[in-house]
Amino acid sequence: MIKEYSSIKNVSGPLLLVEGVSGAKYEELVEIYTGSGEKKRGRILEVNQDKALVQIFEGSTGIDVQNCRVRFLGKTLHIGVSTEMLGRVFDGLGRPKDEGPEIIPEAMRDVNGAPINPTARNYPDEFIQTGISSIDGINTLVRGQKLPIFSGSGLPHNRVAAQIVRQAKVLGKEEKFAVVFGAMGITFEEANYFIQDFTRSGALERVVLFLNLADDPAIERISTPRVAFTVAEYLAFEKHLHILVILSDMTNYAEALREISAARKEIPGRRGYPGYLYTDLASIYERSGRIKGKNGSITLIPILTMPEDDKTHPIPDLTGYITEGQIILSRGLYRKKVSPPVDVQQSLSRLKDKGIGKGKTREDHADLFNQLIACYARGKEAAELAVILGEAALSDRDKIYLKFAQVFEERYISQGEFEDRTIEQTLDLGWELLRMVPRTEMKRVRDEYLKRYYDQAPVDN
């Protein structure tokens, strides 16, 4: 039932308070017509008797209390979804932004989705080869995982994400990933970098782009990841596609959320972010995964820049509590020209254990990465000692580890932006480097694998 009011009590920031309403519902969709005839959209954040508090997606510029009319649409925010959306560009609310025709919806979907029943989930365990050793070898990504990239301003997170999009494949399967890309508050150049890269690799027709750029209304960003996921869910779980969702930059998203919270005068949590930031982020991230009996899947790579490179900042912190690991880029490595500068110690893939091993990657994979990390950690410790006491003060064993850590960074972590390593290449490289360290130190590796892989260099064929 559509109702119209012109009884706006006040406007504050992105919020509008309408009085004298009846029958308004929580989360109801609203249209606002400004005096100049411009149409904006919003949703109800709270209803209290005859007062409705409305969040305006496009921000409140141009709204005046006297001449505005507000229409309550009697439904929550739904968008039309269709396979025709592949290859198209939309704004942050899902309206076409390119020259193409309007989308004729195949179905209407609530942008908030509905939580996946845990009993309906299928555990993600199919190895995705990204061709990047620091990911495939140590922090393996699997289909249906949510694995964010924690970056800092100026670090090459976009290049890493683009390389993943270019190279990602599930071995033995031909299907390519389709990509749903949600841009939130990133610059035109950044967005353009991706578009160019998708065009060059011919991926563009498999990409749905939602662009809310730095100069677009900030409040619109709150809807962008939800709109993106609504389309992703449709394509994955109803049209059986394997979808890679990339959201960039979640920091901008969280800031928009903070703005709303401040305008509502809510009690701020850490660093001014609302106490429900965790729940809010989870309502986005948890929409990825696999579902029993469905062919498609949603793999999520959100990108976020950590303010001041601080991992304990609420945005990376709460993200890390929800996602299934994190790829952390390190400024230190970046300065050393290690590229991609993945901090393999702090990075983590929680789902790797079931995605690797015999029949998936190779039997020795788990023992190998445990050993590599253990050796690298020891090498880094030695490096710290060397800084204080000088290399000469290190024990012979520590000198070996120090050398190992250096070579590991130069050859294993570092690789070309267009270098696509197979998993065998990554694993063999790992063994090659481990041979720098005496065999007795290989405590994390089973004897049989030592015999098979440490003692013997692989035969070239």
Added chain:
Amino acid sequence: MRQGEIIKVSGPLVIARGMTGSKMFDVVRVSKERLVGEIIGLNEDEASIQVYEDTSGIGPGEPVYFTDQPLFVELGPGLIESIFDGIQRPLDIIRDKTGDNITRGVEVPALGRDIKWEFKPLVKKGDAVEPGDIIGEVKETSLVVHKIMVPPGMKGKVKNIKSGKFLVTDAVCELETEDGNIKLTMMQRWPVRVPRPYKTRLAPELILSTGQRVIDTFFPIAKGGTACCPGPFGSGKTVIQHQLAKWADAEIIVYIGCGERGNEMTDVLLEFPELKDPASGESLMKRTVLIANTSNMPVAAREASVYTGITIAEYFRDMGYSVAVMADSTSRWAEAMREISGRLEEMPGEEGYPAYLGARVSSFYERAGRVKTLGRPEREGALSVIGAVSPPGGDLSDPVVQATLRVVKVFWSLEDKLAYQRHFPAISWLNSYSLYTDDLAEDLNKKAEKDFTELSKEAMRLLEQEAELQEIVRLIGVDALSPEDRLVLEGARSIREDFLHQNAFHEIDTYASLKKQYKMLMLCMYNYNKARQALKNGVPFDEIVKMEIRDKIARLKYLPESELQKFDELRDEVEQTFEKLIEKAGKIKQEVSR
């Protein structure tokens, strides 16, 4: 049916008027969709209601229906192997009804109404029974005999009792009581926010062995005890909770996934049926109840989920079982409390948490304990609670961590520094503690070996020495240390790497019996003590660290439980190797002096 009217909707909080006659913590049904809600505040005729389902599309003017009942759980056969949401709705049945995504307003009873259970009576006509008396039993799974008990607050004389197959709603027994005849079914109801009664509390003196070496050997938890594992993300809270759910020697496990990842529940659902209980060889799922309120499910139900879980656990405790509850993560429960409190515009305490946070946390952990239960036959039950805490940025000054540390007796401090080195479990051996160590010494020494606790103390001293020496090394380098001190570093390293480090994903290493733990640690320490002796007898330090036998000790963790005798063989080998070394050193000395 009596009803009120909604006047305000703000996320999971709904305010309704016309609610006179309702009570605090009564369940209500909100709107025509009949969403489940609970009254958490009353002010004249207005009630504040936390709603356990998504409230979008709900608005003022819509009805709120009274049920005049508190939030309760159904207790009876059918609990084991189930997966419930935060308010005990069976998620698998919901999926059958509504599909892969959870929609709202679904009404499904917690316990299946179409399953017939074989009821075996244990009392006869004419017997006088009182609260907690076992009147019969049902073999619920291959691991669990479900005792059917007289509910608290009820007593009388058995008028008749049946035997055979019944539904949980069928009367199996009739009692003559002072208030007339009462029919008992196999199912009882209990309000989740009220602890179930017992006779007396008993001191914790039995170990809840977990198969995790750092825990059992250094920071053990008692049956009926409480523990917490705070740590930043990625430090291993969930893996520990899963490990305990798998390997703890409890008879019943209640696992509460509170506001965490959906896939982690799926993991349990897929993995547990495949895993075998080390004691019985039966599937681990046959003793497990799961409560899942994942982070994307309604936030208010997260608040209820820990109460739902612990009430189910108390019920099994009352049967005389040892029950262990894992709650991952209690921080999400506290955050749910904070969110509701914020919307109620209550006066915020620290970090926005309500002032009653501490009280709620301690009354939750207070429901743990080893007790003499109500009823006959006389029996003891134990309820152990292990809570994960997820402080922002891993900062232990977080109010939830602090409130938890004030009540729990065991603290496993998970540290990201260890996790980055892939030292798992990333439990700090220096900062963690267990206040049960002394209470459990006797039991541990009985179950592992008579000098187990001595050995563990000795090993801990070595680790502490290491920490002190490392300070020195950091300042002036390892060369400045005496060979004796360097040996301490080697000995401690061996304890850390060969004993403390335990890979949860290795098929053998994932679990170690107390006996195996003893033997492993014994060999580490034996080797260390032999090395010291050798050093005293003139064997050079470099010879000792080069010994290949150390490699064998490092591999002991991969030795199956069935081959524990190999430890003794290796011990002999260590002895002989050192004797040879000492002998050689002696000869060299003689030659030099000659």
